[in-house]
Every structure is written in C-alpha cells, then in structure tokens.
Amino acid sequence: MSYPAKLSQIIELFETLPNSEKREALISYADSAMRQGPKDGETFDLEDIRKDEECTDSVGVFLKLSPTRGCTFRVTLGPHVQTLTKAMTSILCKGLDGLTPEEVIEVPADFVPKIVGADLVRQRSQTVYYILTRMKGITKVWLNRERSAKHI
Amino acid sequence: MIDKKFAHPDALVTTQWVAEHLSDSGLRLIESNEDILLYDTGHIQGAVHIDWRADLQDETIRDYINVEQFSALCERHGISNNTTVVFYGDKSNWWACYALWVFRLFGHTKVKIMDGGREKWVAEGRHVTRAVPHFVHAHYTPSEKRRDDEIRAFYDQALAQSREGRPLIDVRSPGEFRGEMTHMPEYPQEGVLRGGHIPGAASVPWKMAVADDATFKSYEELRTIYEDEAGLKGGDDVIAYCRIGERSSHTWFVLTYLLGYKNVRNYDGSWTEWGNRVGAPIEKG
Numbered sequence A: 001m002s003y004p005a006k007l008s009q010i011i012e013l014f015e016t017l018p019n020s021e022k023r024e025a026l027i028s029y030a031d032s033a034m035r036q037g038p039k040d041g042e043t044f045d046l047e048d049i050r051k052d053e054e055c056t057d058s059v060g061v062f063l064k065l066s067p068t069r070g071c072t073f074r075v076t077l078g079p080h081v082q083t084l085t086k087a088m089t090s091i092l093c094k095g096l097d098g099l100t101p102e103e104v105i106e107v108p109a110d111f112v113p114k115i116v117g118a119d120l121v122r123q124r125s126q127t128v129y130y131i132l133t134r135m136k137g138i139t140k141v142w143l144n145r146e147r148s149a150k151h152i
Numbered sequence B: 001m002i003d004k005k006f007a008h009p010d011a012l013v014t015t016q017w018v019a020e021h022l023s024d025s026g027l028r029l030i031e032s033n034e035d036i037l038l039y040d041t042g043h044i045q046g047a048v049h050i051d052w053r054a055d056l057q058d059e060t061i062r063d064y065i066n067v068e069q070f071s072a073l074c075e076r077h078g079i080s081n082n083t084t085v086v087f088y089g090d091k092s093n094w095w096a097c098y099a100l101w102v103f104r105l106f107g108h109t110k111v112k113i114m115d116g117g118r119e120k121w122v123a124e125g126r127h128v129t130r131a132v133p134h135f136v137h138a139h140y141t142p143s144e145k146r147r148d149d150e151i152r153a154f155y156d157q158a159l160a161q162s163r164e165g166r167p168l169i170d171v172r173s174p175g176e177f178r179g180e181m182t183h184m185p186e187y188p189q190e191g192v193l194r195g196g197h198i199p200g201a202a203s204v205p206w207k208m209a210v211a212d213d214a215t216f217k218s219y220e221e222l223r224t225i226y227e228d229e230a231g232l233k234g235g236d237d238v239i240a241y242c243r244i245g246e247r248s249s250h251t252w253f254v255l256t257y258l259l260g261y262k263n264v265r266n267y268d269g270s271w272t273e274w275g276n277r278v279g280a281p282i283e284k285g
Helices: A005-016 A019-031 A083-095 A101-106 A109-116 A118-123 A130-151 B015-020 B067-076 B091-105 B117-123 B155-163 B174-178 B219-229 B246-258 B270-274
Strands: A046-050 A059-065 A071-077 B027-031 B084-088 B111-114 B168-170 B237-241 B263-267
Touching: A005 A019, A005 A083, A005 A109, A019 A083, A019 A109, A046 A130, A059 A130, A071 A083, A071 A130, A083 A109, A083 A130, A101 A130, A109 A118, B015 B117, B027 B091, B084 B091, B084 B117, B091 B111, B091 B117, B091 B246, B111 B117, B155 B168, B155 B237, B155 B263, B155 B270, B168 B246, B219 B246, B237 B246, B237 B270, B246 B263
Parallel strands: B027 B084, B084 B111, B168 B237, B237 B263
Antiparallel strands: A046 A059, A059 A071
C-alpha cells in the first residue's frame, strides 16, 4: 500500500533514523503541536472538540475543505495530552494536508509503527492511533453530510 | 517540608532538597512516567529514565526482569548497591512509586521519592534539560533472588486474604470498585472481562493520599484516611491492588514508608488478573 506523498516523505525520514534520533524527531514534532491550532480568522466546515477515554485531555479537530475538496486539519490539544499524541498531531496535520476526504479515509494505519517504532507502539499502543482516528472520524462526518446534501 | 511524623521521613525528599543535591556522587535520580516521551522533552539534570514496561518487565511473560537483568540495568545507569536512588515522575509519582517498589523487590533499600514529582518541579519553574547523562558503569552485586515473598502478593494470596477477612485495599476509582467500569474514567474500558472488586476489599482510592500539588498529605491526614476511615490498624498484614499494580504501588509506599506498616504487599496482578480469571469471586456495588 502506498501512502500520500507528504506522509510518505515523513515516513521515509523516520525510517532512515536510528531509534535515538527517531525519539528526537518525535520530540521536535511534539514541540510544534501547539502551532497546529486554528489561525486567526480561519473558518471551518466542521469542528469536533471533545474529551475521550482514549486520550488524557481534550482534543479539538477542525476540518476545512478547499473548493477542490482538499482537506486542511487544525488541532487543539489540552495541556495534559501525552507527548506521542502531540507528535502524531503535527505529523498528521502535515502528512494529510491537501488530501481529499476519500483519500484521508483510505490512509492505512500501518504507517504508525514505521514512524514511532514498533517498541513504542507496543509499549503505549493507546496513545499512537488516537489522532488519526479522530481525523478520519471528522472526515467521515463531512462525507456523510455531503452525500446527504446530494440527495436533498 | 517533609512531615517529620512520617514513619520513615527520609524516604521522602522535597524538590528543594533534590535541587541542592544534584551533584552528589552517591545519588542517582530516576524519572519514571506514564508518558513515555516526557523524559525526552526535558528532565532534571542528571536524571536517567527508567520505563516500567521497557526496562522493568520481562518482554515475554507477565513478570519482572530477573536479578541479572536488574543488575545490568543498574550498572548501565551507574547505580551500585550503595547508591541512593531518588525516584520522581508524572501522575503524582505513580510510576515513580512503582519503580521504587520494583527496586525494593530486588533488595535495593536506599530509595526515596521526590515529593510532588515532576509536576511540582516544573510548576516551581525549576531547570530541566534535554541532555541525557551518561555514567561510568557501576558494579552491582545482584541479590540471590527477588523479594517476591516480602512485598508482592499473588492471586492465591489475595484470595486467601479475602477468604480470611484480612485487610485488602482497593485503590482504584470508586467507579472501578463498584464494577461500573473496568479502567480509570479517563482511559479505554478494555482489557478486563468483569468489573467489581475482591470480596471484602475496602475502597481507598490512591488519590486520597495526595494534595492538589501532588505532594503527599500529612501523617495525621493519612492516618485518618487509612485507619479511622478504612479501619486499618498498625501491625495489619495488608494487600493493596489496583488494575496493573502502579496505583497500588503508590498506596504501598504510603502505608510502608509514611505510616510505617511493616507487612504490606502489592498485588501487581491486580484487577487485570482477577477480573479475567475464570471463577474468581467478585463483589459489585
């Protein structure tokens, strides 16, 4: 299975890194997580802010579609969100940027171990897939609304 | 300030004490967290990272590493048998207490907790660094065996404790105790097939032992919680349990080091073993 181009670049970068540098790269992505929130004046097609059992704090996912149906994701994170979740937020905001909703839904989750490493996935599996699940979730809602609007 | 009424006040140190002892050669700081990358984002100068899953547990069966692996872990971090180890971490020191308890399983008795953990150190604006320290390999003489029979309880012992009406402390959240959920309120409700508690267990959530700033409550406050309210008495043989043994390590530390109970065991199999075990007796409500 091939991955979207921007995500593929990130995966390839991580796959070349030894474990210690992989952790440093994850921390670097985690550091930029707070910059993935909505910018001043931005409007969105859908907003989904909630606190789930799967995450240690509230997470807001914002979806905007361009006229050509390209997705832009913005994400807000509560202060207690774990570092791996922060890193995946930055990675996915960049990696899925510009994909159509259908392409977002089809992104296979098997890229996650390639980025964070099999050890971290095994040790903390509940934190690494959460943001991808939320992004796919809001995209499915948008697609359902689009389909409903076509049938009206 | 550490309450001098604690049974073993030396087992608890303040953030200020740690700041003043960063250069002590006979002391090693260990950070242990739930957030596995938190250490990498910045830690106390000179602290090493030990992860409960990656470093302390056997990778194949559900058990701890053996004495040789423990010695190798210590030697890698420059810890000898005489090194005083100070633990701290996130979540009000859950995993720090767990790591300390595991160190005690291997007979390492020079152990302390930094009161308030990582939250307090960061909240006070104290210095953190991303520089990972490297220490000269130490020599660690392994103990002959793990001290499982002293501070660890297994299923059969917890069952006997329940049948004989001896003290069992369930330190999980009230909802988990009542059987309304199988994990903490903020976590996925998976991994256990049945909810409830061990028959006869008293519910004393771990969090009752800490103040808002993650420091431990005073001796008198703790004595009221565990003795006046939960009915424990000095000299009791107590077993504490939670879901996988980390929150009950926190309570084990309180009962052993702060209140001075001499016979406290942590049932680390806890609810993930009991609630999945065929035929295990369960009370709800």
